[in-house]
Amino acid sequence: MSGQDGVITLVVTGASGDLFERLLLPGLAGLLAVRPEHRIRLVGTGRSELSDEEWREQVGAAFDEESRTREAESFLLENTEWVQADPSEADQLREVLGRAEGRLVLYLALPPAVSIKVCQALRELDLPEDFKIVAEKPFGTDAESAAQLNEELHTLVGEEDIHRVDHFLALPATLDLLGLRLANRLFAQVWSGVHVESVDIVYDETLGLEGRAGFYDGTGALVDMVQSHLLQVLAMVAMEPPARVDAVDLRDQMAHALRATSVWDDDPVASSRRGRYTAGSVDGRELPSYVEEEDVDPSLETETYAEITCRVDTERWAGVPFRLRSGKALAENRNEVRLTLRPTAHRTPGLEGTGGPETLLIDLKTGHLTLQLATNGTGEPFELERSTLTGAVGETRMKPYGEVLNAAFEDDARLSVRGDVAVRCWEIIAPVREAWAAGEVPMQDYAAGSDGPS
Numbered sequence: 463m464s465g466q467d468g469v470i471t472l473v474v475t476g477a478s479g480d481l482f483e484r485l486l487l488p489g490l491a492g493l494l495a496v497r498p499e500h501r502i503r504l505v506g507t508g509r510s511e512l513s514d515e516e517w518r519e520q521v522g523a524a525f526d527e528e529s530r531t532r533e534a535e536s537f538l539l540e541n542t543e544w545v546q547a548d549p550s551e552a553d554q555l556r557e558v559l560g561r562a563e564g565r566l567v568l569y570l571a572l573p574p575a576v577s578i579k580v581c582q583a584l585r586e587l588d589l590p591e592d593f594k595i596v597a598e599k600p601f602g603t604d605a606e607s608a609a610q611l612n613e614e615l616h617t618l619v620g621e622e623d624i625h626r627v628d629h630f631l632a633l634p635a636t637l638d639l640l641g642l643r644l645a646n647r648l649f650a651q652v653w654s655g656v657h658v659e660s661v662d663i664v665y666d667e668t669l670g671l672e673g674r675a676g677f678y679d680g681t682g683a684l685v686d687m688v689q690s691h692l693l694q695v696l697a698m699v700a701m702e703p704p705a706r707v708d709a710v711d712l713r714d715q716m717a718h719a720l721r722a723t724s725v726w727d728d729d730p731v732a733s734s735r736r737g738r739y740t741a742g743s744v745d746g747r748e749l750p751s752y753v754e755e756e757d758v759d760p761s762l763e764t765e766t767y768a769e770i771t772c773r774v775d776t777e778r779w780a781g782v783p784f785r786l787r788s789g790k791a792l793a794e795n796r797n798e799v800r801l802t803l804r805p806t807a808h809r810t811p812g813l814e815g816t817g818g819p820e821t822l823l824i825d826l827k828t829g830h831l832t833l834q835l836a837t838n839g840t841g842e843p844f845e846l847e848r849s850t851l852t853g854a855v856g857e858t859r860m861k862p863y864g865e866v867l868n869a870a871f872e873d874d875a876r877l878s879v880r881g882d883v884a885v886r887c888w889e890i891i892a893p894v895r896e897a898w899a900a901g902e903v904p905m906q907d908y909a910a911g912s913d914g915p916s
């Protein structure tokens with residue numbers, strides 16, 4: 463094993479899982495291509511029996527031939543191993559962490575209940591001084607368990623050494639929101655309820671369950687998407703400008719915005735909708751009803767569509783509805799933040815029509831901007847038309863999970879969810895969950911491939 467300075471050992475618990483294979487490993491490969499100075503030793507661990515050969519093959523598959531010849535990538539490929547262990551057992555975890563060299567970053571890519579057990583096991587170990595824990599969302603399963611996870615984590619390391627992952631914070635659009643609203647006079651001026659009538663944060667997918675009942679069934683769209691990701695985006699839209707874009711000020715302002723956020727009118731019944739897809743066709747693919755998907759337990763009443771309206775009780779946003787929505791098996795992929803502006807205070811006589819509401823739309827996946835405005839278009843000279851200005855943002859330098867890992871390696875907490883915020887996001891949706899559990903909001907069926915519940 464190499465003893466080079468600056469080496470970071472990334473220990474991934476739960477590395478036999480879907481997250482590691484589908485998101486973390488490609489993220490790591492993308493990161494090394496952009497930041498070749500990183501020297502990463504990768505230790506995968508879990509209870510699964512994997513031969514060294516199988517592990518190396520899996521890791522190697524994330525790198526193409528050209529990248530394997532580069533220094534950072536070949537270092538990683540020479541310095542990786544699988545250690546079979548149950549990370550919730552202190553003795554076994556000690557053995558795994560003993561393989562580390564240089565700085566240790568421990569990634570908990572585990573179901574939340576197992577992450578707590580791993581933290582308890584860590585308490586029995588002598589941990590190195592320079593030690594960082596990366597915890598995957600969801601952080602707990604409700605406000606109480608999130609607070610408990612925070613407590614467990616804080617017995618091990620300080621808040622500055624905990625990196626709670628929400629990869630939506632590393633999406634180009636979420637980052638774009640900072641520049642857009644903080645560095646442009648045009649948008650800085652209109653960024654409030656004086657000018658903005660409503661905000662929609664939408665994450666619609668054409669994908670159905672895709673065989674992931676083990677994770678999704680019993681979790682559902684409200685917890686999986688709204689509670690974690692969409693509330694983080696809301697915080698970026700609604701926060702006051704931070705004094706500096708650093709980990710302290712930025713996260714203070716996001717926390718402040720979320721403390722001011724609650725369900726519209728404190729009425730979770732009138733302010734939420736839930737739905738579940740029935741059989742239908744999406745993009746030419748036939749999907750069964752959600753309840754007939756493999757391993758789904760219909761008695762869990764899991765929703766595949768969730769919508770809530772929130773208010774943000776600050777001077778800036780008083781009276782502006784923030785609608786958060788996410789669904790599976792819908793007609794199209796729509797992933798966007800949409801700000802709809804109020805009509806002008808005065809309608810100049812002589813101009814016909816309206817041109818529709820002015821909207822600013824930010825594509826969450828690509829960061830592309832679309833501005834829809836009323837203009838005198840190409841038709842009748844004095845009749846307003848709707849014009850669309852689009853701005854494509856260039857290719858992002860790496861995938862969100864690459865940014866997340868980079869931030870963990872570089873001690874940059876700006877893209878990490880602070881502990882109090884993790885708890886607060888559960889508190890915001892708690893009244894909705896209660897109303898749904900009590901059957902006060904009906905589960906609406908929608909056909910796969912449709913626009914969702916009518």
Ligand code: NDP
Binds near residue numbers: 477479481507599
């Ligand atoms: P998995 O359900 O695939 O679990 C990951 C690994 O955890 C398993 O391979 C298993 O490894 C280990 N594990 C599971 N149950 C136990 C247990 N009871 N005791 C000890 N180990 C256990 O999860 P994912 O990989 O899908 O996700 C990991 C984390 O990341 C979760 O918190 C998830 O919410 C989050 N996440 C996942 C995303 C995804 O797309 N997959 C997206 C965003 C977040 P072994 O059997 O080898 O011990």
